[in-house]
Amino acid sequence: xxxxxxxxxxxxxxxxxxxxxxxxxxxxxxxxxxxxxxxxxxxxxxxxxxxxxxxxxxxxxxxxxxxxxxxxxxxxxxxxxxxxxxxxxxxxxxxxxxxxxxxxxxxxxxxxxxxxxxxxxxxxxxxxxxxxxxxxxx
Amino acid sequence: xxxxxxxxxxxxxxxxxxxxxxxxxxxxxxxxxxxxxxxxxxxxxxxxxxxxxxxxxxxxxxxxxxxxxxxxxxxxxxxxxxxxxxxxxxxxxxxxxxxxxxxxxxxxxxxxxxxxxxxxxxxxxxxxxxxxxxxxxxxxxxxxxxxxxxxxxxxxxxxxxxxxxxxxxxx
Numbered sequence: 001x002x003x004x005x006x007x008x009x010x011x012x013x014x015x016x017x018x019x020x021x022x023x024x025x026x027x028x029x030x031x032x033x034x035x036x037x038x039x040x041x042x043x044x045x046x047x048x049x050x051x052x053x054x055x056x057x058x059x060x061x062x063x064x065x066x067x068x069x070x071x072x073x074x075x076x077x078x079x080x081x082x083x084x085x086x087x088x089x090x091x092x093x094x095x096x097x098x099x100x101x102x103x104x105x106x107x108x109x110x111x112x113x114x115x116x117x118x119x120x121x122x123x124x125x126x127x128x129x130x131x132x133x134x135x136x137x138x
Numbered sequence: 139x140x141x142x143x144x145x146x147x148x149x150x151x152x153x154x155x156x157x158x159x160x161x162x163x164x165x166x167x168x169x170x171x172x173x174x175x176x177x178x179x180x181x182x183x184x185x186x187x188x189x190x191x192x193x194x195x196x197x198x199x200x201x202x203x204x205x206x207x208x209x210x211x212x213x214x215x216x217x218x219x220x221x222x223x224x225x226x227x228x229x230x231x232x233x234x235x236x237x238x239x240x241x242x243x244x245x246x247x248x249x250x251x252x253x254x255x256x257x258x259x260x261x262x263x264x265x266x267x268x269x270x271x272x273x274x275x276x277x278x279x280x281x282x283x284x285x286x287x288x289x290x291x292x293x294x295x296x297x298x299x300x301x302x303x304x305x306x307x308x309x
Contacts, residue, residue, distance in 0.1 A: 003193065004192075004193060004196045006171050006172060006173065007172045007173055007174075007193045007194065007196035007197045007200070008196045008197070008199065008200040009168075009171060009172070009200065010167075010168040010169065010170070010171035010172025010173070010174065010197055010200065011168065011172055011196060011197035011198060011199060011200020011201040011203070011204070012168070012200040012201070012203065012204045013164055013165070013167060013168030013171065013172075013200075013204075014164075014165055014168035014169065014172070014197070014200070014201040014204075014205075015200060015201040015202065015203060015204025015205035015206075015208060016164060016168075016204050016205075016208065017161045017162070017164035017165035017168060018161075018165070018201070018204075018205045018208070019204065019205050019208030019209060019212060020157070020160070020161045020164070021157070021158065021161040022208075022209060022212050022213075022218065022224070023208075023212045023215075023218060023219060024153075024154070024157035024161070024218060024219050024220045024221075025154050025157050025158060025161075025218055025220055025221050026217065026218030026220075026221040026222075026223060026224040026225050027158075027221075027225050028225070028226065028227065029161060029165065031165075031253075031254040031255040031258065032254045032279070035254055035258065035275075035276070035279065036279045036283060039276060039279055039280060039283070040283055040284075047151075047155055048154050048155060048158045049158070051155045051156075051158035051159040051162065052158040052159070052161060052162035052165075053162060053258060054159060054162065055158065055159040055160060055161060055162020055163035055164075055165070055166060056162040056163070056165055056166040056169075056255065056258045056259050057162075057166065057258065057259070057261060057262050058159075058162070058163045058166060058262075059162070059163055059164075059165065059166015059167045059168075059169060059170050059259050059262075060166060060167075060170045060175070060259055060260070060262045060263050061262055061263075062163060062166070062167050062170075063166075063167050063170035063171060064263075066167075067171075070263045071170040071171070071173070071175050071176065071263075072173065072175075072176045072179070073175055073176050073177070073260055073263070073264045073268075074176055074177060074178035074179075075177050075178075075250075075251070075264065075267040075268070076177070076178060076181075076251075077177070077249060077250045077251070077267070079267070079270055081249055081250065082250050082267055082270045082271045082274065083270060083271075083274040084246070084249065084274075085245075085246040085247075085249035085250030085252065085271065085274070086246065086250065086252075086257075086270070086271040086272065086273065086274025086275040086277070086278060087246070087274045087275070087277060087278040087281070088242050088243065088245050088246030088249070088278065089243055089246035089247060089250070089252065089253065089254065089257075089271075089275050089278060090274065090275035090276060090277060090278020090279040090280075090281070090282070091239075091242060091278035091279070091281050091282045091287075091288075092238075092239045092240065092241070092242030092243030092244070092245075092246060092278070093239065093243045093254060093279070094239065094278070094279050094282035094283055094288065095235055095238060095239030095242065095282055095288070096235065096236050096237070096238070096239025096240040096241075096242070096243055097227070097229070097235070097236060097239065099243060099253050099254045099255070100247075100253040100254070100255065101165075101253075101254070101255050103240070104198065104201075104202075105198075105201045105202060105205050106205065106209075107227075108202045108205075108206070109202055109205035109206045109208070109209045110209055110226075111206075112227075112230075113230070113232065114227075114229065114230055114231065114232055114236060117232045117236060117237065117240075118236055118237075118239075118240040119240075121236075121237050121240035121241050121244060122240040122241070122243050122244035122247060123184075123244065124241075124244065125240070125241045125242075125243070125244025125245050125247075125248065126184040126244040126245070126247045126248035127184050127185075127186050127187070127248070128244075128245075128248070129184070129244065129245045129247075129248025129249055130181055130184040130185045130188075130248045131185070131186075131187045131188070133248070133249070134185070134187070134188055
């Protein structure tokens with residue numbers, strides 16, 4: 001149970017951050033949309049999108065200050081697989097209008113049927129992908 | 139008087155920047171603490187037919203558990219604290235774009251164990267692999283947003299954007 005406490009606490013912080021962005025700025029904290037907003041440079045919201053992304057980049061260094069170590073990160077995928085996966089994640093989240101944060105946290109918090117459909121779809125696709133990988137290369 | 143209004147607008151814009159920075163930092167800290175930035179842990183969570191690691195279910199439970207009541211309270215307000223209005227998605231359509239895009243995203247998420255938030259957060263400490271993933275992700279986004287490959291079906295989307303914004307139907 002102990003190992004689940006940081007997960008739960010981290011989750012609560014994420015939910016709080018998502019709520020704060022709505023309360024203060026009236027915006028949905030969907031990372032794929034905000035990152036794409038930085039890329040597209042629309043005149044109005046660009047600085048605010050960039051500020052959110054800059055905050056995200058500061059998250060792990062702040063964790064280092066608080067915890068005294070970097071978060072664990074283990075990346076097993078090869079470079080080729082990382083590129084293929086990155087392309088799929090980038091294209092897919094734009095086509096599907098959201099990712100784990102926009103649909104998964106904000107959308108579910110709004111009880112949006114559209115977001116629930118998206119979450120069930122990307123969870124199912126993720127589960128199937130990992131299962132298939134184990135079948136092909138156990 | 140216009141000068142005062144201008145100064146107020148400028149102060150509000152600066153406050154919105156700070157708010158976005160703070161929300162992003164809290165979000166990134168939460169991702170770091172929760173284990174969600176660790177692709178192996180994420181893939182362990184998706185590995186329900188194998189050696190399932192349920193940890194990330196607690197991240198989702200915590201995040202939605204905080205945001206659900208949080209959103210309910212916030213959306214009782216007429217407007218946000220620092221902006222004119224709430225900027226909420228208006229489309230309610232469950233269509234091929236939503237399902238197809240989410241499926242593609244899920245495959246990529248399963249392959250690498252990264253989704254956009256954790257990948258950007260990992261940029262500060264995870265080195266080349268994280269950078270490679272994020273660059274490919276940005277390319278994928280641009281492929282959608284800036285080429286004909288992404289314009290398939292956008293006319294429908296822009297048509298649905300005509301719906302009234304403001305307070306959502308369900309709060």
